[in-house]
Amino acid sequence: MVGAHIGSVAGKKLKYELDTLTRHAVVLGTTGSGKTVMGKVLIEEALASGISVIAIDPKGDLGGLAVTSDDFDFRPFVSGGKKSAEKAANLYSDAVKNQEIDKNLIKKLAKVDSKIYTPKSNAGLSISLMPDLSAPKGFSKLSSDDPTIIADFVEPVSASIVQLAGIKGGNAEKMQSFLSSLLINSWNAGSDLDIEGLIKQVIEPPIETIGSLPLDDFINEKERKKLAASLNLILSSPAKQAWKKGERMNMDSMLSSSRLSVIDLRFAINMEEKQFVVEQILSELYKFLIRKGGSQRLKYILYIDELAGLLPPPPANPPTKKLLELLIRQARAFGLGIIVATQNPGDIDYRIFGNIGTRFIGRLRTERDIEKVATAMDLLPSRLKTDISTFSVGDFMYHNAVKNSARIMKARWLLTYHAGPLKENEIGWVNDPSKRPAMDGKLTLKTKTEKITSVKNKTRKAQKKKTISARTLLQAEPKARKRPKKAAVMKRPTSKTKTTLSPIIKVVKRYSDKVQLKSSTTPCTEYVPHLRIVIEPKPIRHLALQMQGPFVFDLTGKVFPVGNYLKQISWSTYVDGSITIAKHRRNIKATYDFALKEARQSLRSKIFKSTILSFQSFERDEVEQKNHTYLTAEWLRPRIRQLEDKENKEIKAQNTMMKKNKDKIGKLSFRKNSDKAKRILKRVFTKKKVAKVTIEMKTIARRIKQFQKENYLIKKRIKKIKELYGKRRQALRDQAFLRSHSSVRQRSYNPKRDDLIVHTTILLVPKRGSEI
Incomplete structure (x- = not known):
């Protein structure tokens, strides 16, 4: 398979073999790191190569993959009218030219048949998610060849049935084990099941033992009837x-070519x-993979945009975890890349x-995340931290575990629409393009005068800097720059502490909020001045902002050492006035400019704020x-309670009518039976012929049938009332869910100097200890 263009390394195109995806891939990165874009790039290349993709989208960010345009005219999806559409089109057009992305990919992507499914909602295509209990092809052979398949495949199915039936507590595991035994028994025999058939088997089990115990010792008849009622x-x-709305899930259609x-x-309310x-x-x-059989080349891709909650760390063990582990272990043999x-x-x-x-590793927020990722991927945490500390949006460490190679790359620009979640009407346009509004006129694209090669050279130079392990981060002072007279004090060398440190301290105080002076406890004749700078963001309510640094600078050298290499030295706040200090050569202002630039770049992120609550988060x-949670407590529950009160009132009125009819039926039946008994006695004792049925008895029978029919209609009305109010409750839940998602505003956190607190420690290091 031809290599796919997924980005660049040091300004040169990075080609990626898509068949490598049968060994699977992971994209890691905090909010705003370009994680979703990197995933979309892989999907675009796969779709353009004719590979089918199922994308599980928790946040609604992937629908834009279905929106393409030859000239990047993404109307009517772009909000803000023609001006905003032209701005977006120019942005796309320039990026595609500068990065030399093959525009033929757009034509291939336009031929892709794209559908958006929305479980529990009519916004997109509805699919029925009732558990399919049909027997997998060749299950008996599979289970005998690999006994772990029972734990990895059957148990998640039975667990989902137990969950759907609302069975919780300590009894759930026992019921799950019983259902698993019934499924295994039927599937080994090649028999399909459905929920109705499963209920019948629960009441009258076709098995006599579970494990080494007789059936009744494991689960008695009373418990089985209770389980049947729950099912x-x-x-x-x-x-x-x-969950039954819509057509049954058809994997043959969903995984057809391109x-x-x-x-x-988004419409599934909770985790x-x-x-x-x-x-x-x-x-x-x-089941689809088993039915289709093995393949050595990549044929299908499963993409999950957010794994958290689906594959949690122990002891959590949801059904999704076992199935994902099973697929990751076996999918390669079926041509599935995950x-x-x-x-x-x-x-x-x-x-x-x-x-x-x-592995594509972008910017990570916490030390814990970096350590976990490094440990799992057999990387050095210090090296990983160093490599990703300077990453900007779209930068990733591309780590190939098979070849044991690592490179720093920049993800390429997307060819499909990327601007957040699609709205409900936009989902409808994707599923049915005929409903998409027609746009008048063409967009005007601006032509840039700058040469594309110059942009490429700038990108190449910027990326080469990130690949150097020992970075030259600061330059000497500009020659032509005029200095104020006070700065001349900084150039006077002296052997006395007071005359040498005072200009350094003055400059440091100018750029710092808090200053300390420390000296090494190791005796030495000459000391080298260092600056240790830590940037602390000013606190923002509800946000956990990380301190940045430490940034350590040797004021006599030009090379910035990687990491805090002075942490092994013991320090004292007492400084002897007779010590000799080496002359400093580094521009102190430049050290602060660098530290602040790195801190601001690392802290730059997106903040999401609620419009209905005083709450914000990354x-x-x-x-x-x-x-x-707030809308459920304050808005949803009172309205659902009102609906339930109305529902109960209407059902009570119907039940009252049904009870009256039953009373009438009872009285009429009593009269009918009394008349019948009297006539039988009369025939016995008088020995006369007496008609078995009289006109009055026929009338009573007709009235009884009439009341029974009324009760039947009342039961149907009660069922309709329950369905009606059930739909109204669900509509309210959907409304609360959509409102909770729409009541979020996004803003960028790009701290300025006033938003940061700079802590500086002037460190006096023994000369022999300062050699790098």
Whole structure:
């Protein structure tokens, strides 16, 4: 397979063999690092090569992959009218030219059949997610060849049934084990099941033992009937019926050639529902792979945009975790490549990284994340931290675990629309292009006068700097620059502490908020001045901002040492006045400019703020969850309570009518039976012929049938009332969910100097200890 252009290394195109994805890939990076863009680049290249993709999208960021344009006219998806559309088109056009991206890819992407599925919502295509209990092809042989398949495949299916039935507590594991035994028994025999058939088997099990115990000792008849009643809720409860909306999931269609299927999970309210949706998709995907058989080349891709919650660290063990581990272990034999992404590596089971061949590591926020990733990928934490500390948006460490090679790369620009989640009407335009509004006129693209080669050279030079391990980060003072008279004091060499340190301290105080002076406790005849700078962002409510640094500078040298190499030295705040200090050569202002630039670049990120609460966070999910919790308590519950009161009132009125009819039926039946008994006695004792049925008895029978029919209609009305109010409750939940997502505003956090507190420590280091 021809190498795919996924970015650049030192200004040169980086080609990536897509067949490598059968060993899977992971994209790591905090919010604003370019993680989603890197994942989209891989998907674009795969789709252009005719590979089918299923993309699981928790936040709605992947729908834009379905929007393409030859001239980058993304109207009507671009908000702000023609002016904004022209600005976006010029941005895309310039980036594609500068990065020499093949525009023929756009034509290939335009031929891709794209669909967006929205479980539990009619915004996109609805799919039924009721568990499919049909027997996998060749299950008996598979289970005998690999016994672990029972634990990895059957148990997640039974766990999802237990979850859907609402069975919780200590009894859930026992019920799950019982259902697993029934599934294994049926599937080994090649028999398909459905929920109705499973309920029948629960009541009258076709097995006699479970493990080494007789069936009744493991689960008695009373418990089985209770389980059957819980399973019946899956078929009868209006809330559960929401999962039945739409057509049954068809993997043959979703994984047909050049097909993009985006599963938008925004309408699954909580993590449990998201896990349930993903578990059903993974289960169907595994059955599809078994049915299709093996392949040595890449044929399909599964992309998960946010792995947190689906593959949590121990002891959490949701059904999705076992299925994902099973697919990662076996997918290569079926031609399936799995790409996963996460912004929180610390919240997933890091052992998964050991089974992944390609790693794209972007900017990470916390030391814990860096250490976990480095440990899992067999990298040195200090080296990883050093390499990613200077990353900007779109920069990644490209680590090939198979070849054991690592390079720093820049992700290429996208060819598809990328501007946040699609709205409901925009999802409809993707699924049915005929509904997409027509746009008048063509956009005016500006032509840049700058040469593309100069831009390429700048990019090449910028990226070469990032690949150098020992970086020359600061330059000498400008020659032509005029200095104020006070600066002349800095150039006077002297052997006395007071005359040498005073100009350094004056300059340091000018650029620092807090200053300390420390000297090494090791005796020495001559000391070398160093600056240790730590940048502390001023606190912002609800945000955990990390301190940046330390940045350590040798004021007599020109090379910036990697890491805090002075941490082994013991320090004292007492400084002897008779010591000799080496002449400093470095521009002190330049050291602060560098430290502040690096700190600001590292701190630069997106902040998501709630418009209904006084809350903000770096994670959009966290703000949405806070909004949803608040709306559920303050807005949703009172309205649902009102609906329930109305529903109960209407049902009570119907039940009252039904009770009256039953009373009438009872009285009429009593009269009918009394008349019948009297006539029988009369016939016995008088020995006369008496008609068995009289006109009055026929009338009573007709009235009884009439009341019974009324009760039947009342039961249907009650069922309709429950369905109606069930839909209204679901509509309110959907409204609360959408409102919780729409009530989030995004802003950029780009700290200025006034937003930062600069801590500086002047360190006097023995001359022999300062050699680098």
